[in-house]
Amino acid sequence: MNEDILRSEGEDVRFRMIGSGLSSLGIFLGATKYMVLKEKKWLAIMCLSLIVILLMAFRTMIAFSVLFLFFLVLKIKGFKRESLCILAGAAIIAFLLLQIPVIYDKVGYMWDKQFGENAETLSNKDYIRNVTLYYYLFDYFKSPVEYFFGTGLSIPGTSQYKTLEYLGSMGIIYLDWGLLGLSWMIGVIPVLCMIIYSVRSFQLKVNPQYYYVGFWFLYLIVSSITTAEFFREGNFVVQAICLYMVEMTHKQYQYENRNTYIS
Known part of the structure; x- marks a missing residue:
């Protein structure tokens, strides 16, 4: 069933895309690689991915993208001055993106849904x-x-x-x-299995440059409280690739730290 067709005619148009999980994955990928490798091209990938998320105009997805990006910075850099500089830089980038008219309109649309006269929030019993x-x-x-x-x-x-x-x-x-x-x-069992393999992907030990995969899986779970992002068309393919990646990088981590495991 096409969820776009079922939306009310008066609602502002929001686009969906096959494999949209690549956009959120790109945010965490770009941020991680930039912090670890210090290559500016990854910062560009993060910004382009963020633009896609903003254009999709899902409040939950944007809020949790920012939240988990914050946790990712702390995971890699810790509570240091450098972390504050990175977060300040991210805020500047967000401000610059708001100067793009279409993004400004989307943010305004989401603001009205959250704080407008006819706010669409869970605190509204008629929502x-x-x-x-x-x-x-x-x-x-x-x-x-x-x-x-x-x-x-x-x-x-x-x-x-x-x-x-x-x-x-x-x-x-x-x-x-x-x-x-x-x-x-x-049913409950298949969904629990999805949550379990996502949490497990976060728990597996990998080198810092691969932290983005685990954080992305946690983001998928939490952002899918009120969106279909976890199982949107094409996203299971992206998940399959990431599951393979996290398994391989975990084995790489074990190999590189085999003396620690032996002892």
Whole structure:
């Protein structure tokens, strides 16, 4: 089901793209490589990736990109003056990006959604995400078993597809609750497995120049509280490549530090 079609006609247009996870990955990749290798080309990659995230105009994705970028700087540089300089530089870059008209408009759009007269936040009981959560928790499932194992992904032409399409026309879209919403369709166990391998990717020891992979997986989990970013079309391919990468870099770390492991 195309979530863009199901949005209300009055909502500002936001674009999605296949493999959008590459944009957020690019932020952490560029920042990590720049801090470790001191090569300015990585800073350019981070900025270009950040522009894509801003244009997508998801408040959650932008907020957690900034938050995890902050944690990444502290992880690599620690609580030092250099960390403050890097963060100050990031703030200057953000200010310069705001001078681009299309980005300024997107930021203004998100500001209105967060603080405007008709703010769309979870504190508003009439917010459509709150309505969606209430419906799926209390009205959608026929039994606790169905809630745990999910109702299955819909197939065009089936009664379930028509039901979800009808709900979507009213703004009740399970994708708006990210991984939780996905669990309503495919069940709790598969979603827990996704969370487990993401956390494990962060826990594996790797050299500093590869820290970005683990941070990206944590970002995917947290940003997918209210977005479908974790499982957006094409992102599982990106995840597969990153899982392979983190496994290989972990083995490299073990090999380089084999004397430590032996002792």
